[in-house]
Amino acid sequence: MVELGGGYVGRIAWVDLSKGEVKVKDIEPSWALKYVGGRGWGARIVWENVPPDVDPLSPANVLVVAPGPLTGLLVPGAGKVSFSAISPETGYYGDSNAGGFFGPELKHAGFDALVITGASDRPVYLWVEDGGIEIRDAEPYWGKGSLDAQEMIRQDLGDSSIKVASIGPAGENLVPIACVNCDWRNAGRTGMGAVMGSKRLKAIAVRGSLDIPVADPEALYEEARAAFEHVRDHEFARVLRKYGLAWYIDWSHDHACLPVMNFRRTTYEQKDALNAEAMLARVVTALTACPMCPMCCGKFSYVRSGPYAGAAVDGPEYETIAMIGTNCCLPSIEDVVYANWLCDNLGMDTISAGNIIAFAIECYEKGIIGPEDTGGLELRYGDPGCVFKLMEMMAKREGIGDVLARGVRFAAKKLGKGSEKFAIQVKGLEQSAYDVRAAPAMALAYATADIGAHHNRAWAITYDIEVGRDKYTREKAERVIYLQHVRPLFDMLGCCRLQWVETGLSLDYYARAFKAATGVELSVEELLRASERVYNLTRAINVLRGLTAQEDWLPDRAFDEPVPDGVVKGARLDRERFRELLRAYYELRGWDPETGIPTEAKLKELGLEDVASALGGLAKQ
Numbered sequence: 001m002v003e004l005g006g007g008y009v010g011r012i013a014w015v016d017l018s019k020g021e022v023k024v025k026d027i028e029p030s031w032a033l034k035y036v037g038g039r040g041w042g043a044r045i046v047w048e049n050v051p052p053d054v055d056p057l058s059p060a061n062v063l064v065v066a067p068g069p070l071t072g073l074l075v076p077g078a079g080k081v082s083f084s085a086i087s088p089e090t091g092y093y094g095d096s097n098a099g100g101f102f103g104p105e106l107k108h109a110g111f112d113a114l115v116i117t118g119a120s121d122r123p124v125y126l127w128v129e130d131g132g133i134e135i136r137d138a139e140p141y142w143g144k145g146s147l148d149a150q151e152m153i154r155q156d157l158g159d160s161s162i163k164v165a166s167i168g169p170a171g172e173n174l175v176p177i178a179c180v181n182c183d184w185r186n187a188g189r190t191g192m193g194a195v196m197g198s199k200r201l202k203a204i205a206v207r208g209s210l211d212i213p214v215a216d217p218e219a220l221y222e223e224a225r226a227a228f229e230h231v232r233d234h235e236f237a238r239v240l241r242k243y244g245l246a247w248y249i250d251w252s253h254d255h256a257c258l259p260v261m262n263f264r265r266t267t268y269e270q271k272d273a274l275n276a277e278a279m280l281a282r283v284v285t286a287l288t289a290c291p292m293c294p295m296c297c298g299k300f301s302y303v304r305s306g307p308y309a310g311a312a313v314d315g316p317e318y319e320t321i322a323m324i325g326t327n328c329c330l331p332s333i334e335d336v337v338y339a340n341w342l343c344d345n346l347g348m349d350t351i352s353a354g355n356i357i358a359f360a361i362e363c364y365e366k367g368i369i370g371p372e373d374t375g376g377l378e379l380r381y382g383d384p385g386c387v388f389k390l391m392e393m394m395a396k397r398e399g400i401g402d403v404l405a406r407g408v409r410f411a412a413k414k415l416g417k418g419s420e421k422f423a424i425q426v427k428g429l430e431q432s433a434y435d436v437r438a439a440p441a442m443a444l445a446y447a448t449a450d451i452g453a454h455h456n457r458a459w460a461i462t463y464d465i466e467v468g469r470d471k472y473t474r475e476k477a478e479r480v481i482y483l484q485h486v487r488p489l490f491d492m493l494g495c496c497r498l499q500w501v502e503t504g505l506s507l508d509y510y511a512r513a514f515k516a517a518t519g520v521e522l523s524v525e526e527l528l529r530a531s532e533r534v535y536n537l538t539r540a541i542n543v544l545r546g547l548t549a550q551e552d553w554l555p556d557r558a559f560d561e562p563v564p565d566g567v568v569k570g571a572r573l574d575r576e577r578f579r580e581l582l583r584a585y586y587e588l589r590g591w592d593p594e595t596g597i598p599t600e601a602k603l604k605e606l607g608l609e610d611v612a613s614a615l616g617g618l619a620k621q
């Protein structure tokens with residue numbers, strides 16, 4: 001029997017909103033270690049509790065809110081919390097994570113995870129404090145903006161330091177791209193805000209003052225000292241401390257992967273009005289950081305004058321600037337800050353919102369929709385008014401906003417006329433902000449990501465640039481698989497991946513920190529094995545929900561329309577070579593090379609016998 005000496009606080013709360021009941025269960029150590037925490041626990045709890053035919057917006061879906069075993073401890077960037085459920089946007093497994101202080105506070109309040117089941121018949125919020133959970137009336141906050149509701153809850157509870165995860169009108173209106181705002185940081189992707197809305201759960205407010213146990217505090221401290229110094233003094237950490245992730249706008253532009261005009265172009269004449277230098281000069285007022293992070297990549301931005309004066313956000317970061325700024329051709333960084341604030345308060349994912357609006361404008365340009373569909377609103381690239389108006393229409397599901405709010409896959413099916421070719425999504429999730437026409441590894445990463453086209457599963461574009469952007473080698477498939485295990489491992493441990501990505505903080509360090517925290521030795525290989533286990537588990541969830549290999553694919557634009565500008569002008573993906581790359585990926589994973597279904601042998605090798613048995617004949621190949 002394994003014993004846990006710390007890291008975990010040892011308790012999961014099961015909150016049944018239909019019955020108004022809270023039950024607290026102790027964690028079972030071998031189960032906890034097998035799936036590590038965060039997204040790993042989320043996937044396993046979804047697997048065990050949500051049958052494959054469940055409607056994501058029904059009470060039978062479960063929402064798992066889980067930090068990880070390192071969250072809240074002395075580890076750089078250890079502030080992550082994952083939200084997992086069946087996604088109302090894709091219909092498949094979904095998760096998203098947020099940094100900031102909410103995750104650590106939840107552990108200090110005495111919980112490793114909250115599992116929220118059922119649905120309330122009236123708006124409620126959870127009040128979590130030092131081992132106790134109350135389900136409270138949220139009627140006064142329902143209908144309010146997400147950030148506004150957070151402030152009201154803090155005021156009503158009389159403590160400005162309370163941490164709150166909340167939804168806005170988009171989540172209440174079951175918009176499938178609704179996010180969960182965790183104070184200023186967001187769990188943006190896959191519609192976890194709509195799952196909260198379907199349960200009439202407006203918010204989770206947390207205050208914690210309990211200790212998080214640590215097996216070997218001295219070892220954790222010694223490890224942390226070297227790790228913090230490494231990150232603090234790293235040359236690129238200095239760059240990110242100064243510029244934040246907005247630094248990548250220029251990088252992406254220079255490497256011709258910046259999305260412009262719904263992923264048609266990769267260069268934008270007004271890029272310098274939206275890049276990190278513009279941010280620093282015009283809107284940034286302070287550096288911000290998640291707890292225990294010496295990198296401080298966050299920037300607090302404030303619009304000083306003009307029509308959007310007073311708008312303030314923690315950000316905008318690269319994805320938001322690219323998807324709303326360059327992809328919709330907005331003219332100024334102030335427009336992007338306002339759009340970011342608007343999305344946050346409405347409670348909508350900025351990546352999906354920017355992608356959808358750029359798609360809608362292209363539909364309007366091509367005559368697929370007209371003023372009769374938009375209520376007279378003219379849709380144009382470069383027009384901030386139209387972007388803001390569409391955001392509000394989506395959140396409120398008004399007019400064309402109701403169609404767009406369901407995502408570009410749904411909208412393209414509804415609107416037809418060839419719009420599927422330029423609906424830039426995979427598995428129903430809008431692609432995040434890298435053009436992949438000259439990046440087969442990144443394209444493979446998007447095509448095979450378990451939640452749909454999101455970069456956080458495997459950011460492989462730097463590998464494409466390093467080894468050749470026109471290469472479709474087996475090594476690229478191997479690299480994507482490796483990244484799909486490393487990067488989500490951070491979401492399982494409950495810490496930020498950027499210290500590893502940007503400063504090369506070693507994976508061995510995280511294994512040592514895990515041992516110091518929990519008292520359990522797991523090698524890097526064993527931790528990566530756990531991440532592979534979770535990747536196969538989410539694949540199995542998706543297969544049982546109807547996923548086929550046809551959905552491991554990209555929209556036609558990536559194959560048919562050459563990049564018109566930039567350093568890879570003329571490039572596009574090759575269908576046959578990409579198909580071969582995908583086949584190599586399946587083989588390397590131990591999945592059936594035709595169907596992409598995990599084989600019985602692979603699932604058993606990963607200790608997923610029950611999953612193999614549930615897949616039955618599907619996994620027999």
Ligand code: SF4
Nearest residue numbers: 077289290293297496
């Ligand atoms: S690098 Fe940025 S996102 Fe990551 S923990 Fe630090 S401040 Fe947060």
